Amino acid sequence: MAKPIQYKPKGLKESKEVVTVYENITVQELADAMEKSVDHIFEVMLYIQYTDKYDSPDSEIDNFHVVKDIIAKSGLRFRFKEKKKAIVKENKDLEPRPPPEPEDLVRRPPVVTVMGHVDHGKTTLLDMLRKTNVVDKEFGGITQHIGAFSVQLASGETITFLDTPGHAAFSAMRARGAHVTDIVVLVVAVDDGVMGQTVECIRHAQEAEVPVIVALNKVDKAPQNVHGIQLEDFGGDVQAIPISALKGDNVEQLEEAIVALSEVMEVKADPSGFVEGTVIESRHDMGRGKLATVLVQRGTLKKGAYLVAGASWAKVRGMFDDNGRPVLEATPGTPIELIGWRMLPSAGESIQEVESERRAKEVVEWREKQKKEEHQLEAHRVVQERADVHREDYKRRREVRLNKGYRRSSLYRKDRVKEIIDSDVGPKLEIVVKGDVDGSVEAILDTLDSYMSEQCALHILQYGVGTVNEQDVEMAANFGGIVYGFNVDCPETVKKLARSKGVSVRAHNIIYKLMDDIREELTSRLPPKVVEEVIVIHGDRMANRRFLWRAAGELTSLKHFKNEVDSIKTDVECGICFADKTVVPQHGDRIICYERKEVAQQLEWDIDF
Ligand SMILES: Nc1nc2c(ncn2[C@@H]2O[C@H](COP(=O)(O)OP(=O)(O)OP(=O)(O)O)[C@@H](O)[C@H]2O)c(=O)[nH]1
Numbered sequence: 001m002a003k004p005i006q007y008k009p010k011g012l013k014e015s016k017e018v019v020t021v022y023e024n025i026t027v028q029e030l031a032d033a034m035e036k037s038v039d040h041i042f043e044v045m046l047y048i049q050y051t052d053k054y055d056s057p058d059s060e061i062d063n064f065h066v067v068k069d070i071i072a073k074s075g076l077r078f079r080f081k082e083k084k085k086a087i088v089k090e091n092k093d094l095e096p097r098p099p100p101e102p103e104d105l106v107r108r109p110p111v112v113t114v115m116g117h118v119d120h121g122k123t124t125l126l127d128m129l130r131k132t133n134v135v136d137k138e139f140g141g142i143t144q145h146i147g148a149f150s151v152q153l154a155s156g157e158t159i160t161f162l163d164t165p166g167h168a169a170f171s172a173m174r175a176r177g178a179h180v181t182d183i184v185v186l187v188v189a190v191d192d193g194v195m196g197q198t199v200e201c202i203r204h205a206q207e208a209e210v211p212v213i214v215a216l217n218k219v220d221k222a223p224q225n226v227h228g229i230q231l232e233d234f235g236g237d238v239q240a241i242p243i244s245a246l247k248g249d250n251v252e253q254l255e256e257a258i259v260a261l262s263e264v265m266e267v268k269a270d271p272s273g274f275v276e277g278t279v280i281e282s283r284h285d286m287g288r289g290k291l292a293t294v295l296v297q298r299g300t301l302k303k304g305a306y307l308v309a310g311a312s313w314a315k316v317r318g319m320f321d322d323n324g325r326p327v328l329e330a331t332p333g334t335p336i337e338l339i340g341w342r343m344l345p346s347a348g349e350s351i352q353e354v355e356s357e358r359r360a361k362e363v364v365e366w367r368e369k370q371k372k373e374e375h376q377l378e379a380h381r382v383v384q385e386r387a388d389v390h391r392e393d394y395k396r397r398r399e400v401r402l403n404k405g406y407r408r409s410s411l412y413r414k415d416r417v418k419e420i421i422d423s424d425v426g427p428k429l430e431i432v433v434k435g436d437v438d439g440s441v442e443a444i445l446d447t448l449d450s451y452m453s454e455q456c457a458l459h460i461l462q463y464g465v466g467t468v469n470e471q472d473v474e475m476a477a478n479f480g481g482i483v484y485g486f487n488v489d490c491p492e493t494v495k496k497l498a499r500s501k502g503v504s505v506r507a508h509n510i511i512y513k514l515m516d517d518i519r520e521e522l523t524s525r526l527p528p529k530v531v532e533e534v535i536v537i538h539g540d541r542m543a544n545r546r547f548l549w550r551a552a553g554e555l556t557s558l559k560h561f562k563n564e565v566d567s568i569k570t571d572v573e574c575g576i577c578f579a580d581k582t583v584v585p586q587h588g589d590r591i592i593c594y595e596r597k598e599v600a601q602q603l604e605w606d607i608d609f
Contacts, residue, residue, distance in 0.1 A: 019071050020079045023064065028057035030067060034074060044070050075426075092366035094308065094352050100270035100298070108269045108333035109150065109158040110262035111180055111295065115204070116187030117195040121217040125187055125245035126163050132251060147281030147293040147347075148335030149322035153252070157259045160295070160333050162280060180278050180295055182267050183258055184210050189218045190225040190242070211265070213239050213257055220244040269332030275299035275353035279309050280335060282344045290341040294330075294351060301330040301338075305353050306360045309345035311367045313360035316340045427525035428457035430481030431518065432472045434464060440486050440511070441465055447515055453604040456522045468494055468505055477501035482521065486514055515607050522605070528598035554579045 019033050031038045038057045045051040048069045054061055061067050071078045114122050133151045148162045162181065184205040188198055205212045216226055219242040226242045239257055243250040276298035285291050292309070294301075301307075307314045317340035319327045330336045345351075354360050433448075435441035441463055451458050461475050468483055468490040474497075476483045483490075483498070483505040490498075490505050498505045508514035557577035558565055568574040576591075 018077050018079050020081050021067055021071070022081050024060040024062055025067060026057065027054055027059050027061065030061065030070065031057070034071065034076060036074065040074070041070060044073050047073065092362050093370075094354065094363055096352075097274060097276065097298070104270040104272060105268040106271060108267060108271075108331065109160045110182040110258060110265075110267045111148075111160045111162065111333060112183045112185055112258055113162045113181040113210075114185045114187060115201040116215075116217075117189070117192065117197040117201075120187045120189040120192060120195075120198075121215075121245040122187050125185075125215065125217065125243070125251070126161060128245050128248050128251050129159075129161055129255070131248070132255065144322055144324050144337075146320075146322050146335065146337045148295060150334065151255070153255055153259070155256075155259070158333070159255060159258055159262075160335055162295075162335075179208070180280070180297075181208070181210050182265065183261055184212045185215050185254070185258070186212050187215045187217050187245070188229060189221075190216050190229060191218050191222040193225070193229060211261060213241065213254070213261065215245070215254055216240050216242040217245050220247050220249065267333075270298055271300050271331050273299050275301045275305060275307065275351065277301070277351040279345045279347055279349045279351060281347055282341075284344065288339055290344050291337055291339055292341055292345055293335055293337045295335045296330045296332050298332055299353060300332075301336070301353075303328065306355070306357055307351050307353055308360050308363045309351045310349040311364050311371065312341055312343035312345045313354075313364050314338065314340040314342065314345075315357060315360075426457065427455070427527065428459060429518070429521050429525060430459045430461050430476065430479040432461050432463065432476050432481060432483045434466060434468050434472060434483065434485045434488050436465070436487035438465055443511060444484075444486060444514065447511070447607060448518070450607065451522075451605050453522075455601060455603060456525045458518075458522060467491060470494055470497055473498045473501060473503050473505070476503045482506060484508065484514055484518070486511065512607070519603060519605060519607065523601075523603045526601040526603065529601045531597050531599055 019030075021030065021033060025033070027041050028038055031041050034041075045054060045066070048066055050063065051066055053059065054066070068078055114126055116122050129151055130149060132153070133149075134154055145163065148160060150158050150160050152158050184201070186198065186201050186205070188194060202212065214229075216229060219226060221244075223242075229240070239261070241250060241254045241257055243254055245251065275296060277294050277296045280293040280295050282290070282292040292314075294307075301316065301319065303316050303319065305316045307316065316338050319330060319336045319338045321327050321336060327336055354363065433441060433444055435444060445460070445463060448458065448460065459479075459481075461479055461481055462472070467488050468485045470493075472483050473494055475481070476498075481503070483503060485505065485507045487509050488507070490507060495505065497503075506514075506517055508517065555576055556579050557575070558568060559575040559577075560568060560572065565574075
């Protein structure tokens with residue numbers, strides 16, 4: 001007797017889509033691999049045990065059975081693959097130079113920032129300090145504001161002052177982690193005393209661990225107040241030097257105090273090797289182009305050097321001091337303005353010298369790429385966050401809908417929750433219904449209630465009376481749905497929004513036409529049905545037909561003697577080979593051949609008006 005063959009038809013199984021997965025795949029990655037939404041994965045997980053912990057798109061699914069289950073429940077098959085190791089990119093950024101050897105250090109000018117409360121005399125003091133410069137200004141150089149200037153004292157010492165507006169610049173530099181200032185000169189007008197900004201400046205200086213020298217200013221105005229200034233807040237031993245910035249009294253004493261303090265602090269730097277520095281200011285000059293004031297902090301800068309600052313680079317074409325005079329080289333502690341930038345660097349950015357233009361470009365490219373990747377990650381994070389909010393919102397709304405037991409439509413009955421959710425896997429139509437009056441909306445919903453088929457799920461996202469509005473469109477957009485309006489308008493602005501979101505808004509004023517429209521939409525979503533027709537063999541030629549042995553899948557070979565043939569005639573002997581090699585045909589087995597055809601599905605819905 002012929003033994004019934006029990007194998008499953010392989011040929012049919014092959015038609016399922018295969019999802020490639022790997023260990024510890026995240027919810028998002030699984031959704032991507034399945035070409036489904038993250039929501040879909042979460043919903044399927046509602047029906048799988050021990051999945052509560054996978055509650056965000058970034059959650060790694062560490063239980064492979066869960067992954068398999070999700071895929072199976074979605075009507076797909078899986079293939080396991082080793083996760084590709086993340087390619088470690090070669091870091092092309094610059095390495096900071098190792099700290100200098102103590103024997104390479106030499107004294108350099110201290111860098112001073114002048115701070116103080118508004119109107120206490122910062123600008124007046126800076127002007128006066130500039131005037132104390134003993135260096136010959138015959139060159140005709142006009143004092144320029146470049147953000148910093150050097151003052152050479154009669155003693156031969158040099159001090160560098162930063163004159164970018166007070167603490168704003170100081171804070172900006174600090175925010176970028178630039179440690180530029182060695183000493184803060186805090187201007188306190190004796191006629192006004194310690195004020196709000198004074199205290200703030202002290203705090204800034206203390207946080208940056210920069211020592212403070214107090215310039216008690218305007219002593220010419222109120223000399224009697226000098227001893228009344230309370231300096232306790234300044235912490236520790238703070239030098240206070242009474243000056244008149246306006247008249248220049250004691251300004252040299254202040255400079256000497258700065259030099260003395262810098263000696264105690266051993267303000268030193270290594271003038272050899274590749275240059276390191278900080279951008280103090282940058283600007284566009286009509287005539288000279290892109291300019292940046294740079295404070296050299298290590299090495300000696302020369303014309304022709306290649307510098308990188310942030311994501312910009314320069315080949316130094318020229319260097320100028322604060323009097324606009326060209327300089328040939330700049331040693332540590334020296335501020336210079338330089339030209340040759342491809343892009344303007346920002347204040348506070350640190351500068352490093354590189355060996356060549358090629359290297360400068362490479363570093364900049366690398367940094368730009370890094371920045372872009374960071375932006376992309378950030379954008380991805382924002383999108384994720386929004387998706388999370390959306391998902392929560394969707395769950396909440398669905399919960400409300402289900403808890404109401406949904407009087408209107410059997411589509412929402414609680415006992416059908418699972419079906420609804422499962423139906424998310426298959427074809428579905430999401431709609432928003434708006435009508436002119438209660439009665440018409442009611443009539444539409446009643447008619448939709450008569451749709452019971454499970455061929456394509458029909459979800460009513462929301463319904464109501466009134467014109468189609470933005471919210472209807474947003475709702476439809478979120479679910480890839482369609483808005484149906486019955487006897488209602490759709491304002492131009494809403495139409496525009498719908499266009500931009502790719503939402504179709506359909507206006508009808510005859511109810512059966514609206515229903516036909518919905519029926520068409522439902523039908524168009526049905527996948528073609530695969531039917532199997534038993535091929536009648538009697539003497540027919542069967543060219544181009546595919547054979548199916550129900551048990552053994554497709555025929556991979558059909559031979560007449562030694563020749564591969566397309567068909568075989570009735571009563572002619574032939575050799576056949578099956579895809580499934582595990583099947584051993586037995587004497588008396590019947591071979592039934594099928595042809596598989598795809599036919600359009602008909603929607604089962606008798607609309608009852
Ligand atoms: N009598 C006297 N007036 C001074 C002295 N120093 C500055 N002033 C005056 O105080 C006023 C304010 O001085 P500025 O140098 O502009 O003060 P500032 O701190 O730079 O002010 P902001 O830039 O607004 O924060 C000006 O009218 C100066 O002339 C001083 O030593 N004696």
